[in-house]
Amino acid sequence: xxxxxxxxxxxxxxxxxxxxxxxxxxxxxxxxxxxxxxxxxxxxxxxxxxxxxxxxxxxxxxxxxxxxxxxxxxxxxx
Amino acid sequence: xxxxxxxxxxxxxxxxxxxxxxxxxxxxxxxxxxxxxxxxxxxxxxxxxxxxxxxxxxxxxxxxxxxxxxxxxxxxxxxxxxxxxxxxxxxxxxxxxxxxxxxxxxxxxxxxxxxxxxxxxxxxxxxxxxxxxxxxxxxxxxxxxxxxxxxxxxxxxxxxxxxxxxxxxxxxxxxxxxxxxxxxxxxxxxxxxxxxxxxxxxxxxxxxxxxxxxxxxxxxxxxxxxxxxxxxxxxxxxxxxxxxxxxxxxxxxxxxxxxxxxxxxxxxxxxxxxxxxxxxxxxxxxxxxxxxxxxxxxxxxxxxxxxxxxxxxxxxxxxxxxxxxxxxxxxxxxxxxxxxxxxxxxxxxxxxxxxxxxxxxxxxxxxxxxxxxxxxxxxxxxxxxxxxxxxxxxxxxxxxxxxxxxxxxxxxxxxxxxxxxxxxxxxxxxxxxxxxxxxxxxxxxxxxxxxxxxxxxxxxxxxxxxxxxxxxxxxxxxxxxxxxxxxxxxxxxxxxxxxxxxxxxxxxxxxxxxxxxxxxxxxxxxxxxxxxxxxxxxxxxxxxxxxxxxxxxxxxxxxxxxxxxxxxxxxxxxxxxxxxxxxxxxxxxxxxxxxxxxxx
Numbered sequence: 001x002x003x004x005x006x007x008x009x010x011x012x013x014x015x016x017x018x019x020x021x022x023x024x025x026x027x028x029x030x031x032x033x034x035x036x037x038x039x040x041x042x043x044x045x046x047x048x049x050x051x052x053x054x055x056x057x058x059x060x061x062x063x064x065x066x067x068x069x070x071x072x073x074x075x076x077x078x
Numbered sequence: 079x080x081x082x083x084x085x086x087x088x089x090x091x092x093x094x095x096x097x098x099x100x101x102x103x104x105x106x107x108x109x110x111x112x113x114x115x116x117x118x119x120x121x122x123x124x125x126x127x128x129x130x131x132x133x134x135x136x137x138x139x140x141x142x143x144x145x146x147x148x149x150x151x152x153x154x155x156x157x158x159x160x161x162x163x164x165x166x167x168x169x170x171x172x173x174x175x176x177x178x179x180x181x182x183x184x185x186x187x188x189x190x191x192x193x194x195x196x197x198x199x200x201x202x203x204x205x206x207x208x209x210x211x212x213x214x215x216x217x218x219x220x221x222x223x224x225x226x227x228x229x230x231x232x233x234x235x236x237x238x239x240x241x242x243x244x245x246x247x248x249x250x251x252x253x254x255x256x257x258x259x260x261x262x263x264x265x266x267x268x269x270x271x272x273x274x275x276x277x278x279x280x281x282x283x284x285x286x287x288x289x290x291x292x293x294x295x296x297x298x299x300x301x302x303x304x305x306x307x308x309x310x311x312x313x314x315x316x317x318x319x320x321x322x323x324x325x326x327x328x329x330x331x332x333x334x335x336x337x338x339x340x341x342x343x344x345x346x347x348x349x350x351x352x353x354x355x356x357x358x359x360x361x362x363x364x365x366x367x368x369x370x371x372x373x374x375x376x377x378x379x380x381x382x383x384x385x386x387x388x389x390x391x392x393x394x395x396x397x398x399x400x401x402x403x404x405x406x407x408x409x410x411x412x413x414x415x416x417x418x419x420x421x422x423x424x425x426x427x428x429x430x431x432x433x434x435x436x437x438x439x440x441x442x443x444x445x446x447x448x449x450x451x452x453x454x455x456x457x458x459x460x461x462x463x464x465x466x467x468x469x470x471x472x473x474x475x476x477x478x479x480x481x482x483x484x485x486x487x488x489x490x491x492x493x494x495x496x497x498x499x500x501x502x503x504x505x506x507x508x509x510x511x512x513x514x515x516x517x518x519x520x521x522x523x524x525x526x527x528x529x530x531x532x533x534x535x536x537x538x539x540x541x542x543x544x545x546x547x548x549x550x551x552x553x554x555x556x557x558x559x560x561x562x563x564x565x566x567x568x569x570x571x572x573x574x575x576x577x578x579x580x581x582x583x584x585x586x587x588x589x590x591x592x593x594x595x596x597x598x599x600x601x602x603x604x605x606x607x608x609x610x611x612x613x614x615x616x617x618x619x620x621x622x623x624x625x626x627x628x629x630x631x632x633x634x635x636x637x638x639x640x641x642x643x644x645x646x647x648x649x650x651x652x653x654x655x656x657x658x659x660x661x662x663x664x665x666x667x668x669x670x671x672x673x674x675x676x677x678x
Contacts, residue, residue, distance in 0.1 A: 009347055010339075011594035043590055046555040057557065065341035065592050066300070066382035072343065073309030 006070035008062040012039065019053045026054030034058045082199065083130040083163075084111040085121040087146055091138035094169060094190070098134060101192055107199070118150040122157050130163055132199050135182075137169040144180065151181045166198055216321060216403035218429060219332060219358065221577050222466045222500045222541050227491075231537045234635060237642040238492035245493060245647045249454045253676040254669075255281045255372055256448075257455045260417035263374075267390075267425055282373025289375055296367075299387065302378040306343060310399070321403070324356040324568075324602065326609045331571060332405065332578040333605070336547065338363030339592050341380040342392045346399040351595055355602040359405030361432070361546075361580065362396070362423075364388045369413020369444070370668050374422070384592065388419055393426035405429045407468065412438030414669050416452045420459040430502075431460050431467040433494075436486030436656045441476055443666035446651040447673050454493070461498035468502040469494075470546045477511040477662025480530055481633025486656045488638065489647070491540060502577070504543045505530045507567050508550035511662060518626070523552065524570060528619040529626035531574040536631060544571045545580035557584040557597065561604035569608045573617040581605055 005012075014037070020026045026047045034042020039060035046057040063069050082102055086092035092114040102109040110128055112121060125133055135150065137143055147167060154160055167177050168186035177185025184198040229235035262278045265271075279290045288294040295301070324333050335352045337345045337360055349360050365385030368374070378391045386392060388408070397406060407430035410419025416438070420431050435453035439446035460467045469490045471483045487503040494501035507527045513519045519526050527544075534542045548567035553560040561584045571579045584600035585593040641650045650656060657663030 009595040010344065010592065011596065013594070013596065045588055045590075046557070048556065057555075059591065059594075061591055061594075063344075064382055065339035065344040066298075066380045067341075068303075068306070069343065072306060 002070070002074065005062055007074065009069075009071060010061060010063050010065070012060050012062050013045065014039075014058045015056070017053050017055050020049070023047055023049040023054060026056055030056045030058050034060060079106070079108045080199070081108045081110060081128050081130040083121070083125050083128055083133045084109055084136070085116055085124075085133055086112065086114045086136045087116065087118065087121070087150065088136060088138050088169070089115050091169075092136070094136040094138075097190065098136075098195075101190070105192070105196060118146065118153055121150060122153045122159065125154070125159055125163060126157060132164040132166055133159075134195075135165070135167045135169075137167065137171045140171040143171045144176065147176075147182070148180050155181075164198065164201075166195075216401075218403050218405055220466075221332060221405070221430070221468075221502055221543065225541050225577075226539045227495055227500075228539045229537070230535075230539065231631075231635075234488065234537055234638060235492075237635075237638040238488055240642045241489055241638065241647055242493045242496055244645060245450065245454065245489075246496065248646070248648065249451050251676050252451045253455075253674050254448055254451050254672055255674075256414055256417050256452045256669075259373060259415070260421050260455070260459070263418050264421050267421075278373070283371045286371055286373035286375065295379070296375075296381075298383060299375075299379050299381040302342065302380055307378070307395075310343065310346070318350070319354055321353070321401075322356050323358070324606045324609055325572070326606075326613055328572060328609075328614065330578075331543075331576045332358040333568070334359040334361055334405070334407070334543075334545070334578060334580045335583070335598065335602075336361045336363050336580060338365075338385045340365070340383050340386055342378065342386060342395050343380070345386050345396055348593075348595060348598060349396070349400055349404070352598055352602065353401045353404055355599055356606060357404070357602065359407065359429075359578070360400070361407040361409060362386065362388075362393070362428075363409055364413075364419075366442070368415065372414050372669075374415050374418055388415070388422060390422050390425060393422055393428075397427045407432055410456070411453075411470065412443045412449070414444060414448075414452075416444075416449065417455045417459060420456050420463070424459070424463045424465060429465065431456070431463075431465050432470065433457060433460065433467045434469045434471075434486070434490055435493075436489065436651060437470060437473045437483075439651055439666045440473055440657055440663045441666065442668075444668045445670035445672070446648050446665050448669040449666070450648050451673050454497070457494050457497045457499050460494070460500075466500040466502055467494060468504050468543055468545075470504045471506045472546055472550075473657055473663060474506045474508060474510045474512065475550060476657065477515075478657035479512045479633065479661065480505070480510075481630055482637050482655075482657050482661070484530075484533070484630070484634050485637035485641065488537065488634065489641075491538060502541050502543050503534065504545045504580075505534065506546065506550060507531075507544045507548040507571060509552045510550075521622075522620075523566070524617065525619045525623040526626055527567070527570055528574060528617075528623040529630055531571065531576060532623070533627050533630045533634070536627075537634070541577035543578040543580070544576055547580045547582035547586065549582060549586075553582060553584075553586040555588045557600050560584040560586055561600040562608075564601045565604035565608040568605045569612050570617055572609060573612065 030044045045059045084095045086095045099109040164183040166184035167182045379387045408423035408428045409432045411432040411434045439449040491501040552563040583597040585597035644650045
């Protein structure tokens with residue numbers, strides 16, 4: 001069984017709600033979260049803070065167009 | 079009349095059974111439904127009385143599902159029912175694997191498919207998704223079918239006649255390096271004569287010449303490797319589902335998405351997922367630098383930037399892996415290689431071309447004189463190939479008011495018709511800078527967009543295809559918002575009866591990376607849901623839409639009048655009659671001074 005990460009066609013997005021005081025803190029936390037999860041080049045796609053926290057989406061490209069895709073040639077998920 | 083026994087082996091849920099009873103009765107069967115909570119023994123006892131051709135069992139609850147269904151199969155077997163009575167099962171708790179494992183003859187998952195069910199009852203083999211896709215071939219639709227191109231506004235038609243006559247007279251006897259290359263490329267497709275290639279290379283920019291002569295690839299570009307191509311034949315894991323249109327019962331519109339990830343293999347993957355999620359067609363986007371160089375590359379090339387390089391090999395590879403029923407448009411409307419792009423697109427099997435002289439010769443585009451010469455030649459190619467061409471109206475995004483953009487689209491419609499081609503105008507449904515500054519869409523996004531679509535019906539009987547994509551500048555990086563605004567614009571366009579729609583992904587407003595596969599699914603899923611929600615019901619604009627439509631119509635007439643009076647289409651573009659610097663537009667500069675006098 002190959003690693004699941006190899007099956008990600010291009011982007012891996014993580015959406016969550018962060019408990020934080022404002023948007024700036026949300027961005028810092030989101031970037032830190034990407035690093036803690038080991039996501040390469042994590043980017044904050046979206047952040048919206050209201051009241052107790054912020055809804056955020058973090059993106060990391062596992063495969064960029066033009067890369068050698070690890071999923072290429074995998075049939076039936078193997 | 080054949081009897082079917084319907085059994086909800088579930089304590090409370092029998093909605094599926096009620097639905098099946100109605101549909102089977104409509105289909106001419108005697109459908110006998112047992113009440114919810116029936117036991118396996120009661121089902122078999124009833125079957126022994128009714129002698130049904132099939133027992134269809136519904137099960138929603140997952141609790142003890144295998145035990146209950148397995149018991150039913152055992153009882154049916156012991157009672158001697160199986161030779162005459164087929165056992166089918168469906169419901170939320172059922173998977174194909176479970177049904178097969180328990181010994182059912184048929185297993186139905188997902189939403190009710192009556193064709194599949196009736197096939198089962200009549201003893202035909204149940205087609206799996208891949209087989210169903212093969213046994214129900216779709217034909218490739220024609221976006222222009224049913225339109226007469228009759229002019230309904232005689233005043234506008236008269237001005238367009240005058241403007242386009244002037245364009246054709248002005249371009250007569252003129253040519254360009256792009257036209258010469260297109261003619262050479264057409265010959266090179268069938269003739270390997272090295273002299274043709276040398277003549278082609280001589281007409282290219284230095285960077286393209288270096289590719290052909292020294293094998294130097296532009297920065298960031300690489301060739302696809304044999305191992306990558308060898309891995310392609312499967313192209314996707316698993317079997318492909320049967321096509322499910324986004325339209326929910328309506329005949330129109332056709333739905334398109336754009337692609338151009340930079341890599342043909344990634345494009346193939348994105349196209350196939352878009353097909354699997356219900357699109358009817360796709361549009362190829364090339365890199366912006368390809369439009370600014372004289373000459374095109376060759377081979378199977380990939381790179382890490384937006385837009386997939388136009389080469390015959392790239393285009394053929396992409397088409398090879400596309401569903402045969404998927405419509406395919408190759409963009410070539412704005413650059414220094416417009417005519418050659420039409421040649422390659424046709425050779426690779428494109429169904430639609432894209433040509434717009436006014437849009438392509440403004441902003442960062444091509445010099446107006448050059449693109450007018452190239453554009454007219456490209457329209458002649460479209461006519462010769464019998465391919466419709468679409469006319470994007472995206473100059474609105476620079477701040478041009480829609481009446482000027484639409485005037486440009488109309489000039490292209492008339493020009494195309496005069497040259498024997500089939501034009502498809504593409505008014506943009508967007509929240510453009512002009513709308514923002516003028517406050518014309520402050521109240522809602524419905525009235526102006528309806529006005530922009532309906533004004534076409536007053537002018538000409540042509541297919542209208544809003545794009546590109548719909549909802550431009552209404553998207554945010556928030557994916558729920560983005561998918562919903564795309565779906566809302568698609569639903570509005572569908573309600574207005576357009577021929578086709580180009581829809582965005584939920585990454586439309588995300589600029590720091592390529593469009594992702596899940597972002598495509600977001601918008602397609604949202605569009606499907608909203609079209610399901612509206613069904614045949616139409617959206618009703620307020621009376622203000624009629625006022626906006628009248629203003630738009632008057633503005634188009636005034637713009638065309640000014641261009642007709644100017645008596646020089648190219649000069650009109652230079653002078654800003656189709657969009658001025660004040661509007662946010664300026665004439666393109668690429669290729670300036672490259673128009674040549676034809677040899678004969």
